Amino acid sequence: MTRTLWDSTVGKKVIMAVSGLVMLLYLVVHMIGNLKIFFGSDEFNGYAHWLRVMGEPFLHHEWALWIVRVVLVAAVVLHAVSAYQLSRRDLRARPITYVHKRPRASYATRTMRYGGIILGLFIVWHILDLTTGTVHSGGFQHGHPYQNVVDTFSTWYGNVIYIVAMLALGLHVQHGFWSVAQTLGAGRASRDRALKTLANVLALVLTVGFISVPVAVMTGVVS
Amino acid sequence: MKLTLRVWRQKNTDAPGAMSTYEVDGISQDMSFLEMLDTLNEELILAGDDPVAFDHDCREGICGACSLVINGDAHGPERTTTCQLHMRSFDDGDTIDIEPWRASAFPVVKDLVVDRSAFDRIIQAGGYISAPTGTAPDAHATPVPKPDADFAFEHAECIGCGACVAACPNGSAMLFTSAKVNHLNVLPQGAPERETRVLDMVEQMDSEGFGGCTLTGECATACPKGIPLPSISAMNKEWLRATRKARR
Numbered sequence: 222m223t224r225t226l227w228d229s230t231v232g233k234k235v236i237m238a239v240s241g242l243v244m245l246l247y248l249v250v251h252m253i254g255n256l257k258i259f260f261g262s263d264e265f266n267g268y269a270h271w272l273r274v275m276g277e278p279f280l281h282h283e284w285a286l287w288i289v290r291v292v293l294v295a296a297v298v299l300h301a302v303s304a305y306q307l308s309r310r311d312l313r314a315r316p317i318t319y320v321h322k323r324p325r326a327s328y329a330t331r332t333m334r335y336g337g338i339i340l341g342l343f344i345v346w347h348i349l350d351l352t353t354g355t356v357h358s359g360g361f362q363h364g365h366p367y368q369n370v371v372d373t374f375s376t377w378y379g380n381v382i383y384i385v386a387m388l389a390l391g392l393h394v395q396h397g398f399w400s401v402a403q404t405l406g407a408g409r410a411s412r413d414r415a416l417k418t419l420a421n422v423l424a425l426v427l428t429v430g431f432i433s434v435p436v437a438v439m440t441g442v443v444s
Numbered sequence: 445m446k447l448t449l450r451v452w453r454q455k456n457t458d459a460p461g462a463m464s465t466y467e468v469d470g471i472s473q474d475m476s477f478l479e480m481l482d483t484l485n486e487e488l489i490l491a492g493d494d495p496v497a498f499d500h501d502c503r504e505g506i507c508g509a510c511s512l513v514i515n516g517d518a519h520g521p522e523r524t525t526t527c528q529l530h531m532r533s534f535d536d537g538d539t540i541d542i543e544p545w546r547a548s549a550f551p552v553v554k555d556l557v558v559d560r561s562a563f564d565r566i567i568q569a570g571g572y573i574s575a576p577t578g579t580a581p582d583a584h585a586t587p588v589p590k591p592d593a594d595f596a597f598e599h600a601e602c603i604g605c606g607a608c609v610a611a612c613p614n615g616s617a618m619l620f621t622s623a624k625v626n627h628l629n630v631l632p633q634g635a636p637e638r639e640t641r642v643l644d645m646v647e648q649m650d651s652e653g654f655g656g657c658t659l660t661g662e663c664a665t666a667c668p669k670g671i672p673l674p675s676i677s678a679m680n681k682e683w684l685r686a687t688r689k690a691r692r
């Protein structure tokens with residue numbers, strides 16, 4: 222069955238859909254967690270500390286966090302490799318374009334590939350910035366995420382990278398969430414409207430929720 | 445009407461092709477698109493030129509032979525087959541671009557004619573039912589619930605023209621394959637091969653070099669028979685069900 226999934230275009234889309242859903246679920250949780258920054262540095266830093274002790278005493282320190290990280294890396298890799306292989310195949314299947322051009326499909330649909338690449342690059346930058354501190358602008362301090370976040374969004378490029386990536390995320394999720402339903406066989410004409418509305422709401426909430434943090438730092442609401 | 449036509453001309457599969465420009469005059473609004481091309485071809489033949497090759501057969505929208513991309517749209521601006529498209533959809537003085545279906549699984553044979561035998565092989569892989577031969581059974585011998593009959597009928601409308609592939613930016617045959625799978629899989633007559641049908645037809649579709657589905661929806665917009673986009677989701681469901689059962 223694993224072979225069938227990986228070898229078939231339909232199966233590989235299922236892998237994309239499931240890995241996409243895993244990332245999406247994580248992003249909703251992540252976005253809600255980020256909003257705690259509006260309640261001050263103690264609450265935000267305390268929340269970050271809790272992420273490391275969650276699951277204790279059943280799990281050892283940071284185990285739960287590492288499980289989440291491993292699952293996410295697996296999801297990103299499966300998603301990106303499938304996207305690459307399917308896209309290669311799609312381009313080969315239509316080598317000659319029409320002389321008479323006209324725009325095809327919606328903007329969100331057409332930008333899945335570029336948007337995905339932007340998101341992939343962003344994920345790398347984001348981890349180097351706020352997890353390891355490698356590319357961080359200020360003096361990065363482990364255990365003080367509140368200050369680190371404020372430092373990142375005090376630079377113009379920090380804001381630009383982050384906001385562009387979150388707009389790309391909104392577009393990706395808008396087409397992606399609806400696509401998941403189709404790929405997993407839950408698409409019906411009768412629920413198409415509901416699915417599209419849900420995808421739009423999800424995309425909007427995620428984008429606005431994430432972007433509210435840099436905007437708050439820029440406007441001085443969070444400092 | 446007087447029209448300027450820009451038509452894809454290609455001698456054979458291996459020869460390079462290019463757009464050629466022709467002027468046609470005296471076209472009536474009541475002509476079908478193919479009659480307009482017949483007019484052009486008569487002139488070309490009289491002038492001693494090679495007529496434009498294009499596929500057609502029934503000319504009444506049921507056989508699926510006609511296959512032209514007109515101004516970038518498979519089957520042109522109306523939701524119908526090329527043979528049922530009429531010149532009243534165009535204006536006097538228009539320039540019309542006419543190209544063949546574009547997909548690597550549909551190689552050009554000559555000019556606007558493409559080889560769609562990949563579709564035949566997808567059908568051979570599972571688009572049939574095993575039925576005893578002999579006298580036809582009574583129509584009511586196997587009851588079919590009305591919603592299932594309607595669903596099967598909706599999908600049986602597919603005429604295998606390939607406009608879905610031509611319109612898809614990935615050259616994907618998912619709409620066609622889903623129409624054929626759904627048509628038979630929902631019926632009791634199709635039940636014995638329900639799992640193998642979808643697995644084999646999807647496998648054949650992949651091996652023919654069609655692209656995957658990115659759910660752009662261009663196929664359903666182009667389909668002259670209105671096969672809807674959710675049909676693809678219905679086939680995905682069948683495929684997942686069959687994969688779980690792993691009956692090959």
Ligand code: HEM
Pocket residue numbers: 234237238240241242244245248297300301304305307308333334336337338340341342393394396397398400401402404656657658659
């Ligand atoms: C590593 C970076 C990423 C790349 C390269 C990427 C690329 C793509 C591409 C090309 C597609 C369309 C594939 C197709 O329809 O054949 C897609 C679909 C999708 N992506 Fe991503 N993406 C990335 C990150 C993400 C993230 C962070 C999420 C989390 C929300 C996500 C969620 C989805 C979903 C839900 C789909 C729809 C799957 C389906 O069609 O069933 N992607 N991605």
Ligand code: SF4
Pocket residue numbers: 601602603604605606607608609619620623663666667668669670671
């Ligand atoms: S699904 Fe529609 S467009 Fe595709 S082959 Fe069938 S009738 Fe033609």
Ligand code: FES
Pocket residue numbers: 499500501502503504505506507508509510525526527528
């Ligand atoms: S010629 Fe038969 S459908 Fe157009």
